[in-house]
Amino acid sequence: MGKCRITVIKKMANVEIQKEYMTNPAPEGTDPTCDAFQVGQVFDYENGGPMPEGFCPWAWGDLNRDIEGICAGANFSWIKDEKIMISCCTDGTRPVIFKIERID
Numbered sequence: 001m002g003k004c005r006i007t008v009i010k011k012m013a014n015v016e017i018q019k020e021y022m023t024n025p026a027p028e029g030t031d032p033t034c035d036a037f038q039v040g041q042v043f044d045y046e047n048g049g050p051m052p053e054g055f056c057p058w059a060w061g062d063l064n065r066d067i068e069g070i071c072a073g074a075n076f077s078w079i080k081d082e083k084i085m086i087s088c089c090t091d092g093t094r095p096v097i098f099k100i101e102r103i104d
Contacts, residue, residue: 047071
């Protein structure tokens with residue numbers, strides 16, 4: 001079984017879209033990004049195992065195929081390092097970018 005490490009590398013916010021579509025957008029002067037993760041946060045995962053404790057289930061559903069692929073040895077030709085994939089959750093109002101890296 002392969003192992004990988006998932007690192008939060010960036011959090012973003014689409015404030016205009018939040019204001020227009022969210023029922024409870026972040027108030028002015030507060031952090032409008034996702035509150036489920038912090039930049040630099042790290043999760044280790046073993047292929048086929050349960051979702052890491054504390055990981056957002058919505059993001060897990062979005063990233064799962066990339067996570068399983070990297071753990072199983074997949075390579076993505078458009079990424080410089082063959083052991084890495086950059087992926088994100090699909091929250092259009094508060095996306096989070098992750099680095100997924102295979103651990104040998």
